[in-house]
Amino acid sequence: xxxxxxxxxxxxxxxxxxxxxxxxxxxxxxxxxxxxxxxxxxxxxxxxxxxxxxxxxxxxxxxxxxxxxxxxxxxxxxxxxxxxxxxxxxxxxxxxxxxxxxxxxxxxxxxxxxxxxxxxxxxxxxxxxxxxxxxxxxxxxxxxxxxxxxxxxxxxxxxxxxxxxxxxxxxxxxxxxxxxxxxxxxxxxxxxxxxxxxxxxxxxxxxxxxxxxxxxxxxxxxxxxxxxxxxxxxxxxxxxxxxxxxxxxxxxxxxxxxxxxxxxxxxxxxxxxxxxxxxxxxxxxxxxxxxxxxxxxxxxxxxxxxxxxxxxxxxxxxxxxxxxxxxxxxxxxxxxxxxxxxxxxxxxxxxxxxxxxxxxxxxxxxxxxxxxxxxxxxxxxxxxxxxxxxxxxxxxxxxxxxxxxxxxxxxxxxxxxxxxxxxxxxxxxxxxxxxxxxxxxxxxxxxxxxxxxxxxxxxxxxxxxxxxxxxxxxxxxxxxxxxxxxxxxxxxxxxxxxxxxxxxxxxxxxxxxxxxxxxxxxxxxxxxxxxxxxxxxxxxxxxxxxxxxxxxxxxxxxxxxxxxxxxxxxxxxxxxxxxxxxxxxxxxxxxxxxxxxxxxxxxxxxxxxxxxxxxxxxxxxxxxxxxxxxxxx
Amino acid sequence: xxxxxxxxxxxxxxxxxxxxxxxxxxxxxxxxxxxxxxxxxxxxxxxxxxxxxxxxxxxxxxxxxxxxxxxxxxxxxxxxxxxxxxxxxxxxxxxxxxxxxxxxxxxxxxxxxxxxxxxxxxxxxxxxxxxxxxxxxxxxxxxxxxxxxxxxxxxxxxxxxxxxxxxxxxxxxxxxxxxxxxxxxxxxxxxxxxxxxxxxxxxxxxxxxxxxxxxxxxxxxxxxxxxxxxxxxxxxxxxxxxxxxxxxxxxxxxxxxxxx
Numbered sequence: 001x002x003x004x005x006x007x008x009x010x011x012x013x014x015x016x017x018x019x020x021x022x023x024x025x026x027x028x029x030x031x032x033x034x035x036x037x038x039x040x041x042x043x044x045x046x047x048x049x050x051x052x053x054x055x056x057x058x059x060x061x062x063x064x065x066x067x068x069x070x071x072x073x074x075x076x077x078x079x080x081x082x083x084x085x086x087x088x089x090x091x092x093x094x095x096x097x098x099x100x101x102x103x104x105x106x107x108x109x110x111x112x113x114x115x116x117x118x119x120x121x122x123x124x125x126x127x128x129x130x131x132x133x134x135x136x137x138x139x140x141x142x143x144x145x146x147x148x149x150x151x152x153x154x155x156x157x158x159x160x161x162x163x164x165x166x167x168x169x170x171x172x173x174x175x176x177x178x179x180x181x182x183x184x185x186x187x188x189x190x191x192x193x194x195x196x197x198x199x200x201x202x203x204x205x206x207x208x209x210x211x212x213x214x215x216x217x218x219x220x221x222x223x224x225x226x227x228x229x230x231x232x233x234x235x236x237x238x239x240x241x242x243x244x245x246x247x248x249x250x251x252x253x254x255x256x257x258x259x260x261x262x263x264x265x266x267x268x269x270x271x272x273x274x275x276x277x278x279x280x281x282x283x284x285x286x287x288x289x290x291x292x293x294x295x296x297x298x299x300x301x302x303x304x305x306x307x308x309x310x311x312x313x314x315x316x317x318x319x320x321x322x323x324x325x326x327x328x329x330x331x332x333x334x335x336x337x338x339x340x341x342x343x344x345x346x347x348x349x350x351x352x353x354x355x356x357x358x359x360x361x362x363x364x365x366x367x368x369x370x371x372x373x374x375x376x377x378x379x380x381x382x383x384x385x386x387x388x389x390x391x392x393x394x395x396x397x398x399x400x401x402x403x404x405x406x407x408x409x410x411x412x413x414x415x416x417x418x419x420x421x422x423x424x425x426x427x428x429x430x431x432x433x434x435x436x437x438x439x440x441x442x443x444x445x446x447x448x449x450x451x452x453x454x455x456x457x458x459x460x461x462x463x464x465x466x467x468x469x470x471x472x473x474x475x476x477x478x479x480x481x482x483x484x485x486x487x488x489x490x491x492x493x494x495x496x497x498x499x500x501x502x503x504x505x506x507x508x509x510x511x512x513x514x515x516x517x518x519x520x521x522x523x524x525x526x527x528x529x530x531x532x533x534x535x536x537x538x539x540x541x542x543x544x545x546x547x548x549x550x551x552x553x554x555x556x557x558x559x560x561x562x563x564x565x566x567x568x569x570x571x572x573x574x575x576x577x578x579x580x581x582x583x584x585x586x587x588x589x590x591x592x593x594x595x596x597x598x599x600x601x602x603x604x605x606x607x608x609x610x611x612x613x614x615x616x617x618x619x620x621x622x623x624x625x626x627x628x629x630x631x632x633x
Numbered sequence: 634x635x636x637x638x639x640x641x642x643x644x645x646x647x648x649x650x651x652x653x654x655x656x657x658x659x660x661x662x663x664x665x666x667x668x669x670x671x672x673x674x675x676x677x678x679x680x681x682x683x684x685x686x687x688x689x690x691x692x693x694x695x696x697x698x699x700x701x702x703x704x705x706x707x708x709x710x711x712x713x714x715x716x717x718x719x720x721x722x723x724x725x726x727x728x729x730x731x732x733x734x735x736x737x738x739x740x741x742x743x744x745x746x747x748x749x750x751x752x753x754x755x756x757x758x759x760x761x762x763x764x765x766x767x768x769x770x771x772x773x774x775x776x777x778x779x780x781x782x783x784x785x786x787x788x789x790x791x792x793x794x795x796x797x798x799x800x801x802x803x804x805x806x807x808x809x810x811x812x813x814x815x816x817x818x819x820x821x822x823x824x825x826x827x828x829x830x831x832x833x834x835x836x837x838x839x840x841x842x843x844x845x846x847x848x849x850x851x852x853x854x855x856x857x858x859x860x861x862x863x864x865x866x867x868x869x870x871x872x873x874x875x876x877x878x879x880x881x882x883x884x885x886x887x888x889x890x891x892x893x
Binding site (some may be wrong): 203 | 637806880
C-alpha cells in the first residue's frame with residue numbers, strides 16, 4: 001500500500017492551451033519534418049502515421065502521469081482522505097480526474113481511427129489532411145478539459161503545502177475554542193512558528209511541530225479553533241480540526257481558557273467538550289487550563305470550580321499552565337507524552353505482534369544454590385573510617401557555577417593553577433634571554449646534558465666514529481683531480497646557461513646563428529685549456545684548399561685580441577633586416593605575434609602544419625537545424 | 634518546515650525588500666521591450682503563432698482605444714432613422730390587407746414547391762471513376778485487373794455482408810465505412826452526431842449511389858429521432874435528408890447540413 005504523506009512530488013499540471021502547445025511542438029521537433037509528393041506512397045503514409053501516433057503517445061504519457069501522481073482517495077490513509085474531502089470536495093476531485101481519464105481514452109480512439117484511415121490515403125494531400133484532422137481533434141479534446149486541468153493545478157499547489165503529518169506515529173493533538181492559546185502552546189514546545197493574533201480563527205489549517213521526550217520524536221498538531229454548533233453547520237476550517245480529531249490516534253489536549261479572555265465562558269467551553277466527547281473515545285485525554293497568569297484555579301467562583309471538578313470526577317486529568325509566563329508548560333507536555341506512551345504500550349501488548357517479541361525475550365536469573373543470602377561485605381574498620389570522615393562534602397562543580405551565574409559565566413581554566421595569585425593569569429613567554437623556555441622545563445636538563453656529553457666523549461675515544469682511509473696511487477690521484485675539475489667546469493657551464501637563458505625572448509634558431517662554431521673559436525678555447533695549437537696548419541678543422549675553381553683573394557677574417565672573429569656581429573639580425581624605421585619594426589613584430597597566436601592555440605607546429613584533429617565534428621554533421629533547412633553541411 | 638501559507642506569513646511579518654515596489658514597476662515598464670524583441674527575433678512557425686496572437690491583441694487594443702475616443706468626442710447626430718420607425722400620423726394604419734395576405738401565402742406555397750430540391754450546395758465537382766476507384770490486381774501473376782477498391786468514404790448499412798471475395802468486384806474497405814454523420818441544423822446552428830440511414834443520391838453517378846459512396850454534395854438520409862421533431866399531424870419525424878458539405882476522405886468525418 002502506497003500511503004504518501006508527502007504530496008510534493010506531483011507533476012505540474014499545465015493549462016489546456018499550454019498542454020496542446022507542448023505536445024504539438026514536441027511532435028514537430030521529434031519527428032521527421034521533410035516529405036515530398038514524389039516519395040513512395042508507403043513512405044508518405046508512414047511519415048504521417050508516425051506523427052499521429054507520436055502525438056497520441058505524448059498526450060497519453062502526460063495524462064497518465066497526472067492520473068498516477070494525484071493520490072487516489074481510496075488508497076491513502078483515511079485521515080488524508082478526509083482532509084482532502086474537506087478541502088477539495090471529494091466529488092469534484094474524482095470528477096476532474098475522471099474527465100482526464102475519459103480524455104485519455106478519447107485521444108487513443110481518435111488516433112486509432114485516423115491511423116486506420118491513413119492506410120488508405122493515396123496522395124500526399126490526403127494524408128496531410130487526415131493528419132491535420134487527427135491532431136486537431138486531439139487538441140479539441142484537450143481544450144474541453146481546460147476547467148479540470150485548472151482545478152487540478154490548484155489542488156496540486158495546495159496539496160504540496162500541506163504539513164506532512166504521519167498518522168501512525170506518536171502525536172499530541174491540541175483542540176479547543178478559538179483564541180484559548182493552542183498556537184502559543186505549540187510555539188512554546190516545538191519550533192513551529194504558528195501565527196498568534198488576538199482575533200479568532202488566526203490558525204486556519206492544521207500545523208505540525210515536533211518535540212522530544214525520552215529520546216523519542218513526538219508530533220504536535222495544532223488545529224483551528226472549533227465552535228459549538230452541530231456538525232452540519234461547520235465550515236471548512238473547523239472541519240479540518242474535526243477530521244484530525246476523528247482519524248489521528250493521538251493524545252488529545254483540550255485547552256480551556258479559564259480567564260475567559262477568548263470571549264467564551266467556562267460553561268460554553270465545557271459544553272463544547274461534551275459535544276465533541278464522542279471523538280475522544282479510546283484516546284488518552286488531558287484537559288489543560290490555560291492563562292493561569294491572569295486568574296488561578298482557586299480564584300474561580302464555585303460553579304465554575306464544580307464544572308472543572310466534574311472533569312476530575314470523570315477520571316480526566318486536569319492541569320494548569322500559562323503560555324505567557326511559561327509555568328506548567330513543560331509539565332503538561334511531559335504528562336501528555338507519558339499518558340500517550342503508556343496507552344500505546346498497552347495497545348501494543350494487547351495486539352498479536354507483541355507475542356512474537358515476547359517469545360524471543362528471556363531474562364535469565366541465576367538459580368540460587370542454597371537458602372543463605374550473600375550480601376556485600378564491608379569490613380568494620382572501613383565503616384568506622386567512613387563515619388569519621390563525615391558526610392561527603394559535595395564539591396561545587398563547574399556546571400553548578402554555570403547554573404548559578406547563568407549569563408555571566410565564563411570558563412576559566414587558569415584559576416586552579418598552582419601559582420601565586422598575581423602570576424596565575426600571566427601570559428607564558430616563549431623566549432627568555434636568548435634561550436627557549438621549552439628547553440628548561442625539565443629541572444634536571446643540565447645534568448642530563450652533561451651525561452650525554454660524557455657518553456659522547458667515551459664513544460669518540462673508543463673509536464666508534466673512525467673511518468678507514470684507503471691508499472691511493474698517483475694515477476688515482478690524477479683521476480681524482482681531473483674529475484674534480486670536470487665537475488667544476490660542468491657546474492660553471494650550467495650556471496652560465498641559466499644566466500644566459502633570458503625569459504620569453506625569442507631565440508634565434510641554430511641555422512641563423514652564424515659563425516658560432518668557427519675555427520678561431522676552436523683555437524682560442526683549446527689554448528685556454530692548455531693545448532698547443534700553433535702548428536696545426538695541416539689539421540682537418542683548418543681549410544687547406546678552397547672549393548671554387550678560381551681562387552678569389554682569401555679574405556682574412558678580422559679577429560679581435562682573443563682571436564674571435566667579429567663577422568657574425570656585423571650581419572643584421574633577421575628582425576631588423578629590410579625594415580626602415582622603428583615604428584615599422586614594432587608593427588612587423590605585432591603582425592608576427594598575431595599570426596602565430598592562432599597556430600599556437602591549435603597546437604600547430606608551424607605555418608605548414610595542416611593536420612586536422614577531428615575531421616567530422618559531430619555538432620556540424622548531425623542533428624536537425626533549430627530553424628531553416630539542412631540542405632548542405 | 635514551511636507549512637500552509639508560509640509565503641504570505643513571511644511577507645506579513647517581514648514585509649518586502651526596500652526596492653521591491655520600484656523593481657516591480659520597472660519590470661512592468663520594460664515589458665514592451667521584451668515583446669518587441671520577441672516579435673523581431675522569432676522566426677518560423679513560432680513567429681507565425683506569435684504574430685497571430687499579437688495581431689488579435691492589437692485589434693482588441695485598437696477597439697478599446699476607439700471606444701474611449703468616442704466617449705471624448707462629441708459627434709453630431711446622423712439623423713439616421715431606425716428601421717420600422719413611422720411618423721406619428723401613420724401609426725394607426727393597417728399595413729397589409731386580408732387579400733394581400735392570402736395572395737402572399739399562395740405565392741409562398743408555390744415557391745416552396747418549386748424550391749423543394751433547393752439544396753445548400755447546388756453544384757459539385759464530378760468525381761471520375763479513376764478518382765473514386767483504384768484498380769486491384771488479382772490472380773496468381775497479378776494480371777487480372779477487374780477488381781476495384783473504393784477510395785472514398787462509403788456507407789454500407791446494417792446487416793451488410795460482402796459478396797464472396799472471389800466474385801466481389803467493388804471492394805469497400807472497413808476503414809472507410811462510416812455510420813455516423815455530424816449534421817448541422819441551418820437555423821438552430823447546432824450540430825448533432827446522427828446515425829446514417831442510407832445514401833439517397835450521389836450527384837456524380839447513380840453507380841456511386843448504389844454502392845453507397847459518400848462524397849461532397851451527396852444527399853444522405855439521417856435518423857433525426859433524437860431531435861424530437863413532430864409533424865403537424867402529430868407524427869414523430871425520424872428520418873430527414875442532409876447534404877454532405879466536406880470531403881470525408883480528407884477529414885475522416887462526414888459533415889452535413891440538414892435539409893429542412
